[in-house]
């Protein structure tokens with residue numbers, strides 16, 4: 001904890017960070033996006049899946065790719081993508097408890113929609129911890145890992161990146177955070193990519209957020 005004594009701002013990714021990858025929720029959202037792309041462009045789901053990968057590489061997200069190349073309405077896409085049942089997503093007792101022991105501001109920073117972030121944090125029983133959320137709408141639909149939303153979130157919530165830590169399951173999303181002076185924690189899940197783990201912008205790592213919190217944060 002000593003290394004985190006100077007931290008007064010805690011920035012959390014949502015998907016596969018605040019809720020577990022094993023819930024399958026993020027995969028379901030991905031499947032909804034694939035259906036959307038297939039319907040929109042009148043291609044097979046397989047072809048849509050390939051296009052999504054290309055968009056992801058070139059534009060950061062499927063949504064950003066569709067906006068750039070097909071001028072779609074982002075709101076209708078987001079509603080469609082997140083139209084899934086999350087009522088069976090379990091709450092994590094460790095995360096619920098340890099969030100109360102983090103001193104300072106807690107912010108959700110997600111490429112997902114505002115409605116989904118609100119629904120999911122409520123389902124997880126942790127919505128009251130987050131007075132602030134920075135969702136894809138706030139970013140003008142420019143996703144992580146582009147630099148713009150990082151500058152925007154710092155400005156919007158007026159925090160010093162040198163006093164902030166960011167938690168993410170995707171290491172690429174930690175690069176700009178580290179460049180701006182933030183401390184980073186990579187949540188690598190079950191199969192850790194050792195090359196990624198050695199990257200200089202990955203400061204700390206754990207399999208899951210709950211593990212990191214339990215091993216690092218002292219209860220007050």
Ligand SMILES: [Mg+2]
Nearest residue numbers: 013015016169
């Ligand atoms: Mg994530």
